[in-house]
Amino acid sequence: MAKKVKMRDVVVLGVGLHPFGRFPPEKTYIDLAKEAVSKAIKDAGIKWHDVQVAMYSHVREQASSAGLLVFQEFGSHGIPMIGNIENACSSSSTAVWLATRLIGTGLYDIILVAGAEKMPRGPLTSPLRYSPERYLGTGVMMGLYAFMARRYMREYGAPIEAIAQVSVKNHKNGAINPYAQYKKVFTLEEVLNSRMIADPLTLYQCCPTSDGAAALVLCAADIASKYTSKPLVKIAGSALHIQKYSDRKKCIPQNTVRAAEEAYEQAGVSPKDVRLAEVHDAATIGEIVQIEALGLCPEGEGWKYTMQGKTEITGTIPVNPSGGLQAQGHPLGATGARQIAEITLHLRGEAGERQVPGNPKVGVTECAGFGGVSTVHVLVRQD
Amino acid sequence: MKSFKNSELKVMPSGDFQLLGIRCKSCGEAIFGLHPLCLNCSSSDYEQITLENRGKIRNYTILHVPPHQDWKGPVPYVVTEIEFPNGAVTTTQLVDIDPANTRIDIGMPVQIELREADRDDDGESIMIYVAKLLA
Numbered sequence A: 001m002a003k004k005v006k007m008r009d010v011v012v013l014g015v016g017l018h019p020f021g022r023f024p025p026e027k028t029y030i031d032l033a034k035e036a037v038s039k040a041i042k043d044a045g046i047k048w049h050d051v052q053v054a055m056y057s058h059v060r061e062q063a064s065s066a067g068l069l070v071f072q073e074f075g076s077h078g079i080p081m082i083g084n085i086e087n088a089c090s091s092s093s094t095a096v097w098l099a100t101r102l103i104g105t106g107l108y109d110i111i112l113v114a115g116a117e118k119m120p121r122g123p124l125t126s127p128l129r130y131s132p133e134r135y136l137g138t139g140v141m142m143g144l145y146a147f148m149a150r151r152y153m154r155e156y157g158a159p160i161e162a163i164a165q166v167s168v169k170n171h172k173n174g175a176i177n178p179y180a181q182y183k184k185v186f187t188l189e190e191v192l193n194s195r196m197i198a199d200p201l202t203l204y205q206c207c208p209t210s211d212g213a214a215a216l217v218l219c220a221a222d223i224a225s226k227y228t229s230k231p232l233v234k235i236a237g238s239a240l241h242i243q244k245y246s247d248r249k250k251c252i253p254q255n256t257v258r259a260a261e262e263a264y265e266q267a268g269v270s271p272k273d274v275r276l277a278e279v280h281d282a283a284t285i286g287e288i289v290q291i292e293a294l295g296l297c298p299e300g301e302g303w304k305y306t307m308q309g310k311t312e313i314t315g316t317i318p319v320n321p322s323g324g325l326q327a328q329g330h331p332l333g334a335t336g337a338r339q340i341a342e343i344t345l346h347l348r349g350e351a352g353e354r355q356v357p358g359n360p361k362v363g364v365t366e367c368a369g370f371g372g373v374s375t376v377h378v379l380v381r382q383d
Numbered sequence B: 001m002k003s004f005k006n007s008e009l010k011v012m013p014s015g016d017f018q019l020l021g022i023r024c025k026s027c028g029e030a031i032f033g034l035h036p037l038c039l040n041c042s043s044s045d046y047e048q049i050t051l052e053n054r055g056k057i058r059n060y061t062i063l064h065v066p067p068h069q070d071w072k073g074p075v076p077y078v079v080t081e082i083e084f085p086n087g088a089v090t091t092t093q094l095v096d097i098d099p100a101n102t103r104i105d106i107g108m109p110v111q112i113e114l115r116e117a118d119r120d121d122d123g124e125s126i127m128i129y130v131a132k133l134l135a
């Protein structure tokens, strides 16, 4: 357990995204990340030389210190730079978790977090090259999600149609997000009738593999107004938890339950205050169990909320207005930072056509990953 | 004949095999494979146990995509979570089955068998364990 120390407030000063999608080989991860970083610096109103620490996250790039090659494009002014902070899908949200603490404790004022990826096509599997898993075909990400879906359906009586509805809703959102990989709307029938991948999950219930980049500038709240006149979005809660052995007894991810409890407590908010969420829907079922773990709906009712349209942009608790991993895409290292950028845009009222209505003030992100990691961030606009 | 992961599967030259696990004397949990500490309570007070070569299906999925480019197995294929009688759990492939024409369900009994995964440079078989539905 971490010690409870008095922390300074930390805000998201700037966000920058490179659209997610598939780009030709000559467009490298450096090109993607450079664009996201440039945009984040500009959005924050700072100069590159104001950055005091730069952190980079990726999972699959076959390069050591990949991030340093990105940052050195901007020049090296003697600050600490970290070439990779890797925690599976939670990589850049783990970097945010670290950066929030480095600023919060007063060691630094401005930290840049960037994440990018150019992913190979095909199923995402455990990276071990020589292992029983490789011969058995176990350890396939969508197989693990299929286990989750089957168990959830059994325990809570959810029909596959309710789970597949997540894909319908998220593709609808992605279609109006200029940064999304997929801008195509699907009917429930199209989702259910798409090619079977890992029974009961069909192709359109599994997120694509993607290229893309996201960057954030995080800043001590007390100096933020020096740089920007935009609404300030505070990282009011930030928690990282790992699955315990005993968690397997529960269908709902307990690492997220614990991370959410910690993050809400730090923020001094309850799940009832949350007006929108970006969660880890690598498969459709992920969104349903994660909104339950975040306390955004009662346990076992995520599928009902989905069926009733409550998680639509116009619903009572909009989830994945970006289109989520399903439609926005999932370049592993970029996703965590991308989720925080998305919530920031909504809390500022800058999310364009996909803007969650009602001038939302509190949003939450959840990013889970292979190995049992879950990061939760609670974002609150400072008025 | 040898095994892939000595910490969970012991293969005898005769072809007989044992699945290994630990039982924690502190919390009572039976856990698949050998580990430095109890995975449930981190106690070092545990005993090594041999698991029974049978269990039941705890969860399953039918995968319709080869998991990687070098895949030599069938497609579609079935992956199951197996629960042993003492409560320990592992994940492996359910073999010798045509998933399109066979009923698979949670709770169905399985037995554990050995399969050759590969051969090493000297031609010796490297074995893995798989599950098979009990008739």
Ligand SMILES: [Zn+2]
Pocket: B024, B025, B026, B027, B028, B029, B038, B039, B040, B041, B042, B043
């Ligand atoms: Zn124990």
